[in-house]
Amino acid sequence: MKLVNQMPDYGLPDQKRVDEFLLDFKKPTGHISREQRAGKLDDRIRNARLTLADKIEAFKRVAPRADATSQRKELRMERLLISVAPEDLPLFKFVLEYDGDYKDMVEYVFSDIDDKECQGRILNYLRTVKQQAGIKVLTDVDDTMYANLIDDRYPGETRYPGVLEFYDSLKQEPFDLQVIPVTTLSARPNPIAGIMEEDSLKKLGNFSDSTGRRLCPSALSGDLGSSVIGTVETLLREKLHPLHDKIPHGQENKIGEVKFMNFEKFSKVYPEYRYVFAGDSGQADALTAQKMITSEPAGEAARVITTFIHDLRESDADVKSVSPAFRSLKPDIVIRKTSPQGRGVIVFRNYIDAAVTACLHSATLENLITAEELAEITWAALRQFQIIDFKGKEASKMRLRAQYREDAEESLKLLTKKPSVPQEVLRKIRSILDEKFQQ
Numbered sequence: 001m002k003l004v005n006q007m008p009d010y011g012l013p014d015q016k017r018v019d020e021f022l023l024d025f026k027k028p029t030g031h032i033s034r035e036q037r038a039g040k041l042d043d044r045i046r047n048a049r050l051t052l053a054d055k056i057e058a059f060k061r062v063a064p065r066a067d068a069t070s071q072r073k074e075l076r077m078e079r080l081l082i083s084v085a086p087e088d089l090p091l092f093k094f095v096l097e098y099d100g101d102y103k104d105m106v107e108y109v110f111s112d113i114d115d116k117e118c119q120g121r122i123l124n125y126l127r128t129v130k131q132q133a134g135i136k137v138l139t140d141v142d143d144t145m146y147a148n149l150i151d152d153r154y155p156g157e158t159r160y161p162g163v164l165e166f167y168d169s170l171k172q173e174p175f176d177l178q179v180i181p182v183t184t185l186s187a188r189p190n191p192i193a194g195i196m197e198e199d200s201l202k203k204l205g206n207f208s209d210s211t212g213r214r215l216c217p218s219a220l221s222g223d224l225g226s227s228v229i230g231t232v233e234t235l236l237r238e239k240l241h242p243l244h245d246k247i248p249h250g251q252e253n254k255i256g257e258v259k260f261m262n263f264e265k266f267s268k269v270y271p272e273y274r275y276v277f278a279g280d281s282g283q284a285d286a287l288t289a290q291k292m293i294t295s296e297p298a299g300e301a302a303r304v305i306t307t308f309i310h311d312l313r314e315s316d317a318d319v320k321s322v323s324p325a326f327r328s329l330k331p332d333i334v335i336r337k338t339s340p341q342g343r344g345v346i347v348f349r350n351y352i353d354a355a356v357t358a359c360l361h362s363a364t365l366e367n368l369i370t371a372e373e374l375a376e377i378t379w380a381a382l383r384q385f386q387i388i389d390f391k392g393k394e395a396s397k398m399r400l401r402a403q404y405r406e407d408a409e410e411s412l413k414l415l416t417k418k419p420s421v422p423q424e425v426l427r428k429i430r431s432i433l434d435e436k437f438q439q
Contacts, residue, residue, distance in 0.1 A: 007098070007216070008175045010091055013057035021048040022058055025076060034075070041079040052088050055080060056095050063103070069112040077108065078118050086128045090174050090272065097218045098181050100201055104218045105269040106262065123268050133272040134172030135305065135368075137182045138220075138263060140279040141204070144310050150282035150321055151312045153396045158388055160310075161404070162351035162381030164209035169355070169373035170276045179216035180209065183266065185259040185277070185288065186221050210380040220262040256284030256325055260291045267303060274303050276368070278354075280310040281347075287325035289345045293333050306335070306365055308346045308354050314399065335361070342368075350400075352381050352407040356414060371418035375425045378411040382432050405437040 021044070029040040050058065059080050062073055069077070084092045097104050113119055139145060145163055147154040154160075168180045184204070200219070207215040267275065277292055279285025289307035296302055309329075312321035333344040335357065342361025348354035355377040358369035369377075385404050390397035412429050415421045 007179060008091055008094060008173075008177060010056070010095060011051055011053040013053040014051070015057075017048065017050070018054050018057050018061070021045075021050060021054070022061060024048075025058070025062075037075060038079055041076060042083065045079060045083045050083075052084070052092060055084055056092060059096070059108075060103075063108055063112045069114070071115065074113045074115055074118050077113060078122055081122055082125045086130070089126065089129050090133045093270065094173065094175075094181070097183070098179075098216045100205060102201070102219065102221075104183075104220065106220055106265045109269055110265050126269060127271045129272040131174075131272065132274070133174045133270075134274075135170060136266075136270060136273045136275050137167050137171045138185050138266070138275060138277045139167070139182050140259075140283075140285050141184050141186070141200075143280040143282045143312055144278055144285070145204070145207075151280075153312075153314060153393070153400060155389060155391075155393065159207060159384075160351060161384035161388070162355070162377045164207060164213075164215060165373075165377045165380045166351045166355060167215070167278075168209060168213065169369050169377060179214050181216045181218075184217055184219045185262060185279075186219055210376075210383070220259075220266055252323060253284045253287055253325055256287030256291070259285070259288040260295075263288070263292060274305050276305050277307040278310070279308070281312050281322045281326040283323055284325040285309060286323065286329050286345065290325075290329060290333060293344055294330075302343060304343075305368060306343045306346060306358070306361075308348060308358075310354075311347050311349050314396075349403055350381065350407060352378050352404065352411055356407060356411050359414060371415055371421050374411055375415055375421050375429065378408050378415075379425065379429055379432075382408055382429065382437065386432075386436055401437060405433060408433055408437070 025041065025044050025048075029037045031037045031040060048054075059077065062076050062080060063069060081092075093105050096108065109119060109122055113122070142148040143151045144160075146157050146159040148157055164180055167182050171181060173181065184200075201217050204215055204217045209215075263275070263277070267273075275292070277285075277289055279289060286309050289309055292304045292307055296304065309326065312318075314321070329345055329347075335342055335344040335346045337357050337360050339361070341364040342358065343364060346354060346357050348357060355369050355374045358365055359371060359374045362368065362370070382404065385401070388397075408429065412426065412433070415426060415429075
């Protein structure tokens with residue numbers, strides 16, 4: 001399978017022009033007031049006649065990875081960003097967000113820049129993008145993208161069947177893409193864990209879907225205390241589940257709070273987008289999802305379309321695989337296939353199940369998952385499940401296979417009513433179910 005790793009085309013920077021510009025741009029302006037210094041810097045930017053690619057390269061170099069950002073650098077970052085035409089902002093931000101290092105737009109705006117007035121001017125400018133650009137996918141990693149922390153039904157680090165096809169169906173960007181962009185929500189510190197985070201991004205960037213398109217991740221991080229202590233609490237609950245109610249879960253819930261705060265920053269940097277979040281029942285992702293759904297001001301159009309939580313339980317009696325946050329979900333926001341609308345917390349057991357629920361609610365979720373996308377997710381998940389080596393977990397394999405068969409049958413039943421889905425695709429799904437997923 002040929003791997004595809006094509007980012008949007010924004011040209012190449014002219015390194016000589018960028019070098020000459022930065023040499024001039026970094027010189028003192030000779031002015032005291034911020035307005036005069038900003039005006040002088042704006043003149044230098046205009047006179048340099050930079051392309052978008054030049055501005056992206058210059059912006060990265062004005063905010064270097066290791067250096068502390070001084071007020072002089074903060075003002076230069078501000079003026080460079082504000083020089084980008086509003087119609088070019090989505091592409092400018094996309095390249096900086098998904099370029100594979102731990103620096104992302106939240107890091108640039110809220111960490112590199114400390115001055116609140118400077119932040120405010122940048123955020124005000126980012127709101128000048130008038131058109132709705134699309135949908136950003138935010139996701140947890142462990143036990144959401146692949147089995148790792150609590151989920152022992154699958155072999156360790158098994159990527160969940162159909163997950164990348166699911167992400168690809170959710171995302172919408174205003175330019176052609178041959179990659180699958182997602183933003184991972186973490187409670188790990190940044191930039192303290194910058195190198196660890198870049199290693200993690202590189203690992204995730206090696207994932208590809210059934211057509212060869214690579215995952216293109218960025219990462220939002222949190223604080224050291226909530227991550228380490230919260231994960232310890234999770235592991236204690238998982239290993240000592242008979243006593244799980246006696247373990248304090250304040251820090252575990254703190255992970256959910258930190259993730260939500262990171263989301264709020266992210267949404268300020270991307271005001272032209274709407275959002276979908278995917279997490280799991282094992283830690284406090286349910287709290288993050290619930291806050292995303294319930295925190296938007298009354299009367300405003302919902303920017304969070306819906307959220308998804310992966311239910312890790314083997315049965316309803318399995319208490320070790322769910323956090324207090326999951327058990328405390330408000331019933332009125334839990335979305336089921338028969339719910340009157342799809343915005344809320346969709347609890348699912350595999351990605352076919354998640355896609356079926358979203359497709360059933362396509363009228364209220366603005367066609368978030370189309371019938372064609374449901375067919376692709378179903379077909380990919382069945383094929384990917386078949387190649388998992390369940391050695392030593394045969395009983396778990398049988399239970400999971402029965403679930404995949406049941407959910408794929410429901411998907412197929414729904415798809416047969418959709419004339420837009422080619423009959424050949426339906427026959428392929430039917431064939432693999434009959435050949436590989438019978439008792």
